[in-house]
Amino acid sequence: MLELKNISYSVVERDNVKTILNDISCVFDDYSITAITGHNGSGKSTLTKIIMGIIQPTQGKIYFNNIDITDMPIDERAKLGINYAFQQPITFKGITVKDLIDMASNSENSVSNACDYLSRVGICAKDYINRDFDKTLSGGEQKRIELALALAKKGKCIIFDEPEAGIDLWSFDRLSEIFDKDKLYIIVSHQERLLKRADKIMVLENGRLVTYDTAGKVLNELNKMKCRKNIGGIDEIR
Numbered sequence: 001m002l003e004l005k006n007i008s009y010s011v012v013e014r015d016n017v018k019t020i021l022n023d024i025s026c027v028f029d030d031y032s033i034t035a036i037t038g039h040n041g042s043g044k045s046t047l048t049k050i051i052m053g054i055i056q057p058t059q060g061k062i063y064f065n066n067i068d069i070t071d072m073p074i075d076e077r078a079k080l081g082i083n084y085a086f087q088q089p090i091t092f093k094g095i096t097v098k099d100l101i102d103m104a105s106n107s108e109n110s111v112s113n114a115c116d117y118l119s120r121v122g123i124c125a126k127d128y129i130n131r132d133f134d135k136t137l138s139g140g141e142q143k144r145i146e147l148a149l150a151l152a153k154k155g156k157c158i159i160f161d162e163p164e165a166g167i168d169l170w171s172f173d174r175l176s177e178i179f180d181k182d183k184l185y186i187i188v189s190h191q192e193r194l195l196k197r198a199d200k201i202m203v204l205e206n207g208r209l210v211t212y213d214t215a216g217k218v219l220n221e222l223n224k225m226k227c228r229k230n231i232g233g234i235d236e237i238r
């Protein structure tokens with residue numbers, strides 16, 4: 001269980017204090033999928049970076065299974081089982097996809113095991129397993145491999161920031177199915193298909209948590225807002 005208590009984040013910009021997240025409190029349940037959505041600039045990536053420890057909140061506390069992790073660096077959070085899949089994957093020269101899967105899972109995988117992770121994200125495993133993870137891969141291929149690496153990690157909680165970014169919508173149907181309920185998943189997304197797969201949806205607006213409820217209820221609300229032509233953040237609702 002991950003708990004945020006009164007999390008705020010502000011920066012000083014040209015002598016003015018800019019509040020990016022404002023007093024966010026919530027609980028993310030184990031073995032469940034929570035989707036975070038909202039307009040561009042509403043604070044979604046900032047919130048996930050705070051959970052991972054990439055940036056520190058200016059106020060508030062974060063607890064993971066009742067352990068206060070607020071001041072814990074990224075590597076210690078990772079040891080506790082909190083992992084993060086970056087919005088933009090980083091490429092490496094001289095390291096194969098199989099090497100990366102072994103590193104991610106912290107174990108030597110059989111080829112068939114490693115291939116399973118790749119198949120799960122919809123790529124033909126045998127074509128990629130021995131390839132270097134470098135710039136010769138297309139953006140969409142890199143992104144899928146990055147998702148496979150996140151899935152290979154043995155953590156208890158995985159945070160994805162816009163996993164759909166850079167992946168064609170034709171194959172997104174299958175992609176939304178890669179998230180099982182084997183862990184606590186926190187997924188920033190605008191994709192209605194992915195939101196429908198979530199147990200709960202959180203909506204951020206100008207750094208505030210405006211809604212956090214079961215997916216059915218929140219999607220219903222978002223659809224009503226769409227009818228009033230009042231929303232611009234959800235791809236397939238827009």
Ligand SMILES: Nc1ncnc2c1ncn2[C@@H]1O[C@H](COP(=O)(O)OP(=O)(O)O)[C@@H](O)[C@H]1O
Nearest residue numbers: 011013018020039040041042043044045046047
């Ligand atoms: N270090 C920073 N300094 C100034 N503004 C920032 C900083 N980090 C984020 N922001 C601003 O905070 C807002 C929220 O950013 P972000 O969390 O990336 O939004 P989202 O992921 O919801 O699109 C944006 O307006 C962004 O420009």
Ligand SMILES: [Mg+2]
Nearest residue numbers: 044045046161
């Ligand atoms: Mg973002």
